[in-house]
């Protein structure tokens with residue numbers, strides 16, 4: 370997508386030994402690129418959220434395995450490097466999916482061919498992610514067009530939570546891709562951007578990327594969405610997901626479940642946008658089975674911002690000594706979801722009031 374008018378992806382390899390990323394820890398204060406040259410540096414970038422978002426975590430792991438292929442001296446060493454990537458964050462299934470896809474490709478090609486194989490497979494994973502997200506945009510566009518047709522000449526108001534934008538993928542995004550497609554098609558859209566505490570991915574990342582594309586948007590405190598829905602100010606909710614089970618239960622940033630409850634109570638359509646690389650059909654009951662990452666309490670007790678002198682500072686926003694818990698994700702049960710938008714099309718939830726089916730993605 371565009372950054373100051375120039376087209377970017379979130380990750381690429383300028384040479385076979387370097388993974389180059391947009392360092393999202395610096396956004397929106399500054400736009401900085403960061404080069405990663407070892408598996409350890411890639412693992413730290415994922416764990417410290419220099420890169421984040423299900424699709425981008427997967428692509429980063431894929432490129433990390435291209436570096437692992439260069440570092441590894443034998444298959445056991447390669448397996449240890451792979452494990453060090455998988456262990457960085459537990460919820461987004463794309464991470465383990467990408468690593469295991471690379472291990473399979475290397476195993477099939479033979480260890481001596483690992484470097485060339487892993488480099489090519491990493492590029493395929495990234496290119497596929499971008500293509501899947503573009504397709505999600507085209508499929509999701511139909512939903513927005515249908516709403517626009519019901520309110521001619523008026524703005525379509527869309528609420529999204531966290532950042533499931535192009536910054537969470539290689540390009541286009543999942544939840545934002547239909548928004549970008551609608552904006553490009555000339556449909557008047559406006560986005561309510563949940564700030565998404567504690568890491569503020571919405572206020573810092575979604576607002577930044579929408580602004581760069583010229584999409585009208587308004588940042589709201591996380592607890593505002595329900596009020597807006599009660600007053601008819603939200604036509605559609607679209608979020609991303611980090612893992613979706615065979616039942617259609619969706620793990621996403623903490624707070625997504627609460628938005629789905631408010632949407633259900635107010636008759637607002639609630640869609641999950643995801644590439645099929647985010648599906649985990651080995652799981653059924655998402656609330657019981659999806660691993661939920663817990664991060665440090667300091668992300669809750671402290672807030673980063675830019676001071677009037679332009680310096681980026683972190684301040685404590687709670688009483689000294691107060692403790693905090695920091696659940697990174699929650700799970701929205703399929704019964705609250707109107708439909709799932711993937712690169713294959715839209716799966717509408719026809720059994721929202723029935724017991725969960727074996728798999729809605731059959």
Ligand SMILES: CSC[C@H]1O[C@H](OP(=O)(O)O)[C@H](O)[C@@H]1O
Pocket residue numbers: 421422423424530531532533534537543570608609610611621622623697
């Ligand atoms: C659908 S990928 C974006 C997804 O990932 C975010 O989590 P994090 O920023 O912690 O990686 C959040 O759940 C987004 O919805």
